[in-house]
Amino acid sequence: MIDARGYSCPTPVVMVQKEVKQSSPAELEVLVDNQCSVENVTRYAGGSGYQVSVTPEGRDFRLLLKK
Amino acid sequence: MKKVNWVVVAAGGLVGLAAVALTMLGNPSNMGFCIACFLRDVAGAVGLHGAAKVQYARPEVIGLVLGAFIMSVAGKEFRAKAGSSPATRFVLGVFVMIGALAFLGCPLRMVLRLGGGDANAIVGLVGFTLGILVGVQFLKRGFSLKRAYEVGRAEGGVLPAVMAGLLLILLAVPSLLKFSEEGPGSKHAPALVALVVALAVGALAQRARLCTVGGIRDALLFQDFKLLYGFIAIFLVVLVGNLINGNFHFGFTLQPIAHSSHLWNLLGMTLVGWGSVLLGGCPLRQLILAGEGNGDSAVTVFGMIVGGALAHNFGLAGNPDALNEAKELVVGGISNTGKVAVLLGFAVLAVISVVNLPKEEKVAARQTTAV
Numbered sequence: 457m458i459d460a461r462g463y464s465c466p467t468p469v470v471m472v473q474k475e476v477k478q479s480s481p482a483e484l485e486v487l488v489d490n491q492c493s494v495e496n497v498t499r500y501a502g503g504s505g506y507q508v509s510v511t512p513e514g515r516d517f518r519l520l521l522k523k
Numbered sequence: 524m525k526k527v528n529w530v531v532v533a534a535g536g537l538v539g540l541a542a543v544a545l546t547m548l549g550n551p552s553n554m555g556f557c558i559a560c561f562l563r564d565v566a567g568a569v570g571l572h573g574a575a576k577v578q579y580a581r582p583e584v585i586g587l588v589l590g591a592f593i594m595s596v597a598g599k600e601f602r603a604k605a606g607s608s609p610a611t612r613f614v615l616g617v618f619v620m621i622g623a624l625a626f627l628g629c630p631l632r633m634v635l636r637l638g639g640g641d642a643n644a645i646v647g648l649v650g651f652t653l654g655i656l657v658g659v660q661f662l663k664r665g666f667s668l669k670r671a672y673e674v675g676r677a678e679g680g681v682l683p684a685v686m687a688g689l690l691l692i693l694l695a696v697p698s699l700l701k702f703s704e705e706g707p708g709s710k711h712a713p714a715l716v717a718l719v720v721a722l723a724v725g726a727l728a729q730r731a732r733l734c735t736v737g738g739i740r741d742a743l744l745f746q747d748f749k750l751l752y753g754f755i756a757i758f759l760v761v762l763v764g765n766l767i768n769g770n771f772h773f774g775f776t777l778q779p780i781a782h783s784s785h786l787w788n789l790l791g792m793t794l795v796g797w798g799s800v801l802l803g804g805c806p807l808r809q810l811i812l813a814g815e816g817n818g819d820s821a822v823t824v825f826g827m828i829v830g831g832a833l834a835h836n837f838g839l840a841g842n843p844d845a846l847n848e849a850k851e852l853v854v855g856g857i858s859n860t861g862k863v864a865v866l867l868g869f870a871v872l873a874v875i876s877v878v879n880l881p882k883e884e885k886v887a888a889r890q891t892t893a894v
Contacts, residue, residue: 462607462670462671462672463670463671464671464804464817465732466662466737466740466744466745466803467662470662470663470665470744473745474665489602489604490600490602491600496741496747499749500745500747503745503747515673
């Protein structure tokens with residue numbers, strides 16, 4: 457799980473990119489705290505072959521990336 | 524072929540259109556919008572520097588912040604956050620401003636200058652891209668100014684409140700402010716028109732996440748072209764607007780409020796590109812983020828205002844090309860002090876870039892330096 461709360465873009469996407477490139481997980485959970493990061497991580501993950509589901513959690517967002 | 528994000532294209536198009544309109548209404552040539560120039564003018568208006576030609580409380584700056592604030596509140600995206608290396612961001616803001624004023628424009632004005640045929644902006648764009656490339660290398664190695672934390676809503680409202688206060692003074696007691704009587708600061712669109720246009724641009728830029736550095740950065744980092752479409756849209760609209768108005772003049776010398784000292788145009792924008800990547804966004808984006816409640820971006824904006832004041836108090840800013848009495852070209856550029864300031868900026872950015880790497884990368888960087 458990547459906790460990218462508190463980080464502004466592009467850092468959350470860089471964190472996800474690093475994980476995807478290193479271990480190419482079939483499933484990855486990402487926590488972010490702003491809509492901009494939701495959009496950017498979703499776009500990057502979509503381009504890398506993942507399906508993304510977004511669940512709001514209070515003021516944060518939990519993204520589930522699945523191959 | 525990736526999908527074009529039309530919100531970003533629309534936002535870019537509106538910025539371009541607004542820039543052309545504001546220039547027609549009185550803003551300086553190729554300066555419909557320039558965040559660096561306008562923050563410098565604001566610094567002059569409140570007496571932080573004494574350069575009489577660049578003093579005006581630009582309603583565009585006020586409108587951009589308040590437009591982003593209103594849109595983020597309406598869209599439930601306003602979120603007060605701070606604590607991500609604020610002092611470092613202040614220093615980065617200062618040097619981004621010094622780099623921008625060496626070139627005579629922020630990245631947004633660079634695009635507007637490109638659209639006006641100013642070939643010096645091509646040199647600036649090369650430098651800007653080089654700076655982004657350097658910044659991206661550090662991002663890839665894990666550079667981070669660390670996370671921000673939720674803070675009280677009032678903290679997130681500081682820059683919008685400061686801008687609202689400045690607007691109140693501008694409209695109700697303008698005698699408290701300084702106004703240029705000649706030079707770029709004296710050239711401006713009617714205040715209320717500029718304010719309304721900037722409110723709209725700020726709101727749309729917030730919604731579209733418009734960022735001039737983000738376009739090139741994301742294309743290099745993730746092959747993500749979303750923001751780059753906004754950058755291109757600004758350029759195309761301004762280019763067409765200038766061609767229609769007869770304001771397109773291609774060349775290097777004697778461009779409006781620009782100099783053709785190539786090396787310093789290049790290095791100034793390299794500093795801006797690198798610094799903006801470390802900050803997470805261009806000067807325009809910093810204004811928008813501060814409007815959304817980001818206290819770290821507010822500190823960056825304060826850093827940029829101070830950078831503008833320093834640039835003029837110490838004679839660091841660029842001087843435009845001019846003709847002397849014999850009608851001979853006098854190529855502008857920056858003073859020796861300005862050159863030292865730009866080079867100092869690179870040293871400061873290098874230190875900030877390295878000390879904010881993860882521990883293992885810092886060791887590798889030191890070993891590379893030792894070799």
